[in-house]
Amino acid sequence: MSAPVITTLPDMGRWLPDAQGRMIRAAVELFVERGFEQTTAGDIAERAGVTERTFFRHFADKREVLFDGSKTMERTAYDAILAAPADLSPLDAALAGVVAGGSLLEGRRDHAIRRSKIIAANPSLQERELLKLAAMADTAAEALRTRGVAEPAASLAAHSAVTVFQVGFAHWLSAEVPAEEPQDVATCIAQAAAALRALT
Numbered sequence: 001m002s003a004p005v006i007t008t009l010p011d012m013g014r015w016l017p018d019a020q021g022r023m024i025r026a027a028v029e030l031f032v033e034r035g036f037e038q039t040t041a042g043d044i045a046e047r048a049g050v051t052e053r054t055f056f057r058h059f060a061d062k063r064e065v066l067f068d069g070s071k072t073m074e075r076t077a078y079d080a081i082l083a084a085p086a087d088l089s090p091l092d093a094a095l096a097g098v099v100a101g102g103s104l105l106e107g108r109r110d111h112a113i114r115r116s117k118i119i120a121a122n123p124s125l126q127e128r129e130l131l132k133l134a135a136m137a138d139t140a141a142e143a144l145r146t147r148g149v150a151e152p153a154a155s156l157a158a159h160s161a162v163t164v165f166q167v168g169f170a171h172w173l174s175a176e177v178p179a180e181e182p183q184d185v186a187t188c189i190a191q192a193a194a195a196l197r198a199l200t
Contacts (some may be wrong), residue, residue, distance in 0.1 A: 019048065019050050019054060019058070020058050020068070022048040022049065022050070023044055023045070023048040023050065023054075023055060023058060023059070023065065024065055024068060025048075026044050026047035026048040027039070027044045027062065027065040027066070028065075028066075028111065028114050028115060028118065029047065030043055030044060030047060031066075031118045032114060032117075032118065035121075036062075036118060036121070036122045036125065037122070039062065040062070041055050041056065041059075041061070041062050042055075044062060044065065063124070063125060063128055066115055066118065066119065066125065066128075067128060067129075067132055069104060070132045070135070070136075072104065073101040073102075073104055073136065074101070074135060074136050074139040075139075076097075076100050076101045076103075076104060077097035077098055077100055077101035077136060077139060077140055077143070078097065078139050078140070078142070078143045079100070080096050080097045080099070080100030080101070081093050081094060081096060081097035081140060081143035081144060081147065082143055082146060082147065084096040084097070084147075086147075089157075090144050090147075090149045090153050090154060090156075090157035091157045091160055091161065093143075093144060093147060093149075093157070094140050094143075094144060094157045094158050094160070094161035095161045095164060095189070095193055097140050097143065097161065098136075098140070098161045098162060098164065098165040098189060099185075099186045099189050099190070101136070101165070102165060102168070102169065102185040102186060102189055103184075103185060103186060105169075105172075105185050106184055106185060109172070109173070112169075112172075112173060113173050116173050133162055133165075133166065136162050136165075137155075137158045137159045137161075137162040138158070140157075140158035140161055140162065141154045141155045141157075141158035141159075143158075144157055144158055160196065163196075164189060164192045164193045164196055165189055165192075167192040167195075168185065168188035168189035168190070168191065168192035168193075169185065169188065169189070171188045171191065171192065172184075172185050172188040175188070
């Protein structure tokens with residue numbers, strides 16, 4: 001995790017930490033209030049109390065605010081696949097990777113639910129989400145090949161694991177558990193993996 005960026009709010013004489021986190025929160029709030037298309041990078045920067053230049057130092061465009069953690073998740077999955085026990089099957093190693101990546105979402109379910117609704121309402125964001133998932137599958141396949149898994153097994157295992165992640169993640173978001181804590185992401189992914197194995 002990178003060190004928090006220190007910035008200052010206009011008309012305020014004190015420094016405030018975590019500019020990136022504030023911009024992400026501001027963006028989600030604005031996307032919910034106004035809609036994605038109606039919100040500009042300038043709006044996000046203003047709500048977060050930073051300059052527009054600061055916004056573009058952190059994000060290539062306003063869409064990337066919603067996908068900020070994708071590269072970290074990919075790297076976490078890659079490292080977990082390489083660290084998985086040598087006797088695991090390619091699929092189980094790939095699943096260990098997506099579970100590790102998914103664990104980064106723990107404690108962020110409310111944010112993930114809001115983000116998911118914003119993406120579902122915007123076709124260009126849905127396309128970006130699919131591209132990010134495809135990148136995760138490519139990264140997982142690369143890690144499996146590094147473990148010595150040949151093709152097509154590496155790609156099949158990687159894509160299957162990412163599909164399991166998608167299904168488990170969707171269940172985690174939609175689960176209604178009013179009287180208790182929602183299941184964690186890893187449990188939802190494990191349940192989706194069990195359902196996949198039951199098909200064969």
